Amino acid sequence: QLGEQGGGGGSVDFPQDTSGSFRMAPPLTAYFLEDEELESIIIENPDADDYPEPDDDPEEILNRFPRAASYQPQYSSKPQQSYSYSHQNYKDSSSSHSSSSYYNTKCSGPEGLPGCCKPLALCGQYYGTAVHYKAETSNYYKSCTYGYGYQGVCCPDIGYSGSASLIINYDPKRYGGYDGKYVNIPQYGIKQALQHAIAYHDRYYRHDQHLGRDEDDPSYWGNGVVQDLYMDEVKDLGDLGAILAIATKYASKTYGYKPESYYDGGLKISDYGHYLPAKYREICDSFDLKCYPSKYRTIDGSCNNLKYPTVGKAYSGMGYIRIPRYSDSVYQPRYGSDHKPLHKVRPMRYTALPDKDMADKSVNMLFVTYGQLVAHDVSHVPFYQSEDGKFIDCCDGYKMGDQEVSEKCYAIALPPDDGFYKSHRRESLDCLNFARSVIAPNYQCTLGYTTKLNRQTHFHDCSIMYGISHNETDKVRLKKYGMLKFSKVGHQQFLPIDKDAECFNSSSDFCFSSGDLRTTLQPGVLVGQTVMMKLHNYIAKKLYRLNPHWNDDKLFYEARAITTAIFQHITYTEYLPLLLGWRFMYDYGILPPSKGYSYDYDPEVKPWTFHEFAGAAFRHHSSIYGKIVLADEYYKAEKSLPLEEYYNSGIILKNPYNYEKIIRGFMIVPQRKIDKYYDASVSDLLLKNNRTFGLDLPTFNVKRGRDFGIGSYNDFRELCGLKRAYSWKDFYDVIDPDIVAELAKFYRYPDDLDLYTGGVVERHIKDSYIGPTWWCIVGHQFQTWKRGDRFFYTHGGMPHSFTEAQLDEIRKMSMAAVLCSATSYLKTVPTFAFRTIATGNPLVSCDDYNSLPRLSLAPWKDY
Ligand code: HEM
Numbered sequence: 034q035l036g037e038q039g040g041g042g043g044s045v046d047f048p049q050d051t052s053g054s055f056r057m058a059p060p061l062t063a064y065f066l067e068d069e070e071l072e073s074i075i076i077e078n079p080d081a082d083d084y085p086e087p088d089d090d091p092e093e094i095l096n097r098f099p100r101a102a103s104y105q106p107q108y109s110s111k112p113q114q115s116y117s118y119s120h121q122n123y124k125d126s127s128s129s130h131s132s133s134s135y136y137n138t139k140c141s142g143p144e145g146l147p148g149c150c151k152p153l154a155l156c157g158q159y160y161g162t163a164v165h166y167k168a169e170t171s172n173y174y175k176s177c178t179y180g181y182g183y184q185g186v187c188c189p190d191i192g193y194s195g196s197a198s199l200i201i202n203y204d205p206k207r208y209g210g211y212d213g214k215y216v217n218i219p220q221y222g223i224k225q226a227l228q229h230a231i232a233y234h235d236r237y238y239r240h241d242q243h244l245g246r247d248e249d250d251p252s253y254w255g256n257g258v259v260q261d262l263y264m265d266e267v268k269d270l271g272d273l274g275a276i277l278a279i280a281t282k283y284a285s286k287t288y289g290y291k292p293e294s295y296y297d298g299g300l301k302i303s304d305y306g307h308y309l310p311a312k313y314r315e316i317c318d319s320f321d322l323k324c325y326p327s328k329y330r331t332i333d334g335s336c337n338n339l340k341y342p343t344v345g346k347a348y349s350g351m352g353y354i355r356i357p358r359y360s361d362s363v364y365q366p367r368y369g370s371d372h373k374p375l376h377k378v379r380p381m382r383y384t385a386l387p388d389k390d391m392a393d394k395s396v397n398m399l400f401v402t403y404g405q406l407v408a409h410d411v412s413h414v415p416f417y418q419s420e421d422g423k424f425i426d427c428c429d430g431y432k433m434g435d436q437e438v439s440e441k442c443y444a445i446a447l448p449p450d451d452g453f454y455k456s457h458r459r460e461s462l463d464c465l466n467f468a469r470s471v472i473a474p475n476y477q478c479t480l481g482y483t484t485k486l487n488r489q490t491h492f493h494d495c496s497i498m499y500g501i502s503h504n505e506t507d508k509v510r511l512k513k514y515g516m517l518k519f520s521k522v523g524h525q526q527f528l529p530i531d532k533d534a535e536c537f538n539s540s541s542d543f544c545f546s547s548g549d550l551r552t553t554l555q556p557g558v559l560v561g562q563t564v565m566m567k568l569h570n571y572i573a574k575k576l577y578r579l580n581p582h583w584n585d586d587k588l589f590y591e592a593r594a595i596t597t598a599i600f601q602h603i604t605y606t607e608y609l610p611l612l613l614g615w616r617f618m619y620d621y622g623i624l625p626p627s628k629g630y631s632y633d634y635d636p637e638v639k640p641w642t643f644h645e646f647a648g649a650a651f652r653h654h655s656s657i658y659g660k661i662v663l664a665d666e667y668y669k670a671e672k673s674l675p676l677e678e679y680y681n682s683g684i685i686l687k688n689p690y691n692y693e694k695i696i697r698g699f700m701i702v703p704q705r706k707i708d709k710y711y712d713a714s715v716s717d718l719l720l721k722n723n724r725t726f727g728l729d730l731p732t733f734n735v736k737r738g739r740d741f742g743i744g745s746y747n748d749f750r751e752l753c754g755l756k757r758a759y760s761w762k763d764f765y766d767v768i769d770p771d772i773v774a775e776l777a778k779f780y781r782y783p784d785d786l787d788l789y790t791g792g793v794v795e796r797h798i799k800d801s802y803i804g805p806t807w808w809c810i811v812g813h814q815f816q817t818w819k820r821g822d823r824f825f826y827t828h829g830g831m832p833h834s835f836t837e838a839q840l841d842e843i844r845k846m847s848m849a850a851v852l853c854s855a856t857s858y859l860k861t862v863p864t865f866a867f868r869t870i871a872t873g874n875p876l877v878s879c880d881d882y883n884s885l886p887r888l889s890l891a892p893w894k895d896y
């Protein structure tokens with residue numbers, strides 16, 4: 034039993050309250066919210082007018098702070114906010130101990146691991162992980178002293194600077210009948226294939242299905258609501274992708290060309306470009322990028338890998354871990370092993386993957402939300418829309434069992450007895466709209482199986498904050514002091530208020546924008562994006578004070594590099610050790626070194642996002658809890674709001690104090706277990722807002738996996754070291770028999786089981802929150818991004834590498850430290866912000882710079 038009592042009271046020294054504006058939090062009596070408590074908090078649908086705060090009219094706020102244009106930063110020597118610690122004082126003291134020797138006292142850690150003495154907060158990769166998260170772990174800490182006699186813990190040195198083998202070693206010749214032989218197609222054959230493709234595409238692919246249907250009808254708005262945009266870049270790329278797909282099909286029928294051979298590089302189209310209309314030819318030509326040496330990442334992610342400069346770029350195709358399983362080898366959704374369409378998803382979702390919550394008490398909703406931000410940073414796959422930029426209507430004229438009404442469609446059939454939609458007076462509803470994802474020309478513009486377009490930069494580079502093109506970056510930058518734009522809501526600095534931003538809930542004009550189009554998808558993302566922007570500005574301001582002679586560009590790009598490094602550091606030393614377990618990360622060289630550099634950059638590793646990751650293994654939607662809990666400064670829950678009312682809206686921040694309240698709420702609400710149970714807010718009520726029902730995300734996930742053509746669960750079991758299953762019983766090794774029995778009702782063959790469906794029901798790996806197959810794919814993906822991202826923060830020996838002193842400062846940051854730096858009213862945080870509060874995870878004061886260090890920028894001073 035993870036005791037009722039815990040709290041940091043005993044182990045943390047709370048500083049005395051001096052400002053008078055805040056009382057310090059007393060020791061906690063409970064450190065996470067039990068289910069009953071959660072349910073008992075009044076669920077209020079807040080009427081914003083109830084809030085006593087002065088700025089309650091958005092119109093007024095908009096007028097007063099138009100896009101932050103009137104803002105003038107003040108750099109007085111006084112701390113900016115009277116209730117917060119003086120950064121000036123800290124800067125002085127920290128620069129004196131910024132040398133790496135500060136944490137250099139050697140000690141012998143638990144399990145006989147050698148280590149160095151550090152504050153607990155800097156040892157998340159070890160003490161923050163599941164192994165040590167028990168109430169009694171406080172006794173487990175080996176205390177020691179560091180610096181000028183401060184008490185710390187012996188933090189084992191488990192980082193890794195060498196290079197281990199990749200988790201998945203895939204040899205296509207062993208699978209899928211691919212023999213690696215090329216088939217030569219004569220010149221006129223290519224001409225024929227392309228001409229056929231262009232004609233076919235004009236006739237069928239561009240068929241416009243938008244018939245102006247009722248926007249409130251789920252058979253129309255469907256998944257399209259998620260992204261009400263279809264910029265020209267996507268349209269032309271998507272058309273070219275489709276044309277190349279059709280040409281590939283033609284060439285394989287006529288000349289025996291093997292679409293699979295694209296895995297080793299394919300038939301280059303740019304050599305035959307004169308058969309293509311000019312605009313497509315130009316796209317292919319633009320793939321021959323010229324790269325220039327630079328200290329910083331490019332904004333659009335190009336030229337990260339100098340040998341394959343388009344890999345990982347925004348608007349480029351993703352990679353496949355394994356050759357895809359399109360039913361036609363090129364682009365049609367996966368079929369069953371009997372070459373017939375797979376079973377309908379919605380009936381299975383409703384019985385095999387029902388809504389029911391199970392708490393996973395040691396990690397919290399901040400952990401879940403952080404995962405979503407990482408997901409957004411590395412993937413955003415647009416769906417096809419109609420020529421006039423509206424959702425295509427895949428349900429119009431759709432009959433169960435019939436062909437899709439358009440090649441862009443992959444409609445979701447509703448069974449006649451659907452437990453949810455039929456009970457909501459939608460008897461006639463038999464179809465949910467679902468459009469296919471946009472095909473990208475692959476990174477070499479060749480024939481071959483299709484890859485799907487990712488409009489984000491594939492790297493973990495904070496592109497959701499900075500945008501993916503110079504145009505977008507210009508929009509988010511303040512163009513002063515290297516800072517990003519912000520607006521003021523009450524005393525808070527939030528993201529720019531932007532009426533034109535992607536807020537789909539038209540009743541809400543309280544809308545924010547950032548470098549990503551999904552900023553307001555749900556309040557967690559909005560708050561997370563705000564934290565990121567504020568951290569950037571915190572860094573930029575400090576840099577400016579240190580180097581006032583730097584111009585805005587220099588300040589911006591340096592602050593961007595530092596901020597990105599901090600988030601990579603948090604992902605690899607706090608988030609992933611929890612998600613995956615540190616031991617396995619260590620074995621595969623995914624844990625970055627805790628001192629010095631890593632030297633495992635490998636230009637042969639293509640650092641792209643994999644379809645299998647974005648389309649299945651990282652869709653941790655089962656971990657979502659469907660209430661947004663607001664917690665006061667004592668971490669006491671005040672109220673809880675239904676998530677389904679807050680999609681695509683920024684209204685929750687109309688009361689500016691909700692910013693900290695949401696963050697605190699996230700930290701006390703446990704994540705839901707990643708299993709077959711979902712919260713109704715994402716299964717039947719996704720994007721509901723003021724309608725009476727919503728959409729079904731788990732069903733989207735299964736459909737999306739088939740749309741991506743990703744291999745089946747069985748394929749990845751095999752690649753991940755489990756045995757390929759030949760009978761349903763063979764799944765018992767990692768899936769409970771009763772679940773296997775349920776799944777067997779819906780799939781004709783074990784081989785057909787979707788990667789999403791199989792992965793989500795696996796028993797979890799020890800010390801991890803996911804099962805072995807997803808573990809392997811997620812691990813492989815993050816390994817790829819460490820090994821293959823030339824700008825990964827710990828990589829040494831390159832012209833852009835941080836100095837060792839700079840790296841040591843970046844390593845002082847933790848999620849808890851970021852939260853303290855990016856909020857105004859957060860007085861205390863749990864040491865490990867992704868875990869619920871416990872004796873082993875005490876609250877620390879944001880003012881306590883020894884227990885919760887923050888980076889000093891002294892090593893960036895330009896003398
Ligand atoms: C309330 C929270 C969330 C909502 C409402 C949400 C909603 C969605 C939606 C609507 C999609 C597009 C589905 C499709 O048609 O393919 C999506 C995709 C995705 N989600 Fe979530 N999600 C949430 C949380 C998360 C979390 C916690 C994670 C991971 C830890 C995650 C990972 C992903 C990934 C990897 C994709 C694919 C992105 C792409 O390739 O475009 N999501 N999500």
Ligand SMILES: [Ca+2]
Pocket residue numbers: 410411489490491492493494495496497
């Ligand atoms: Ca990115």
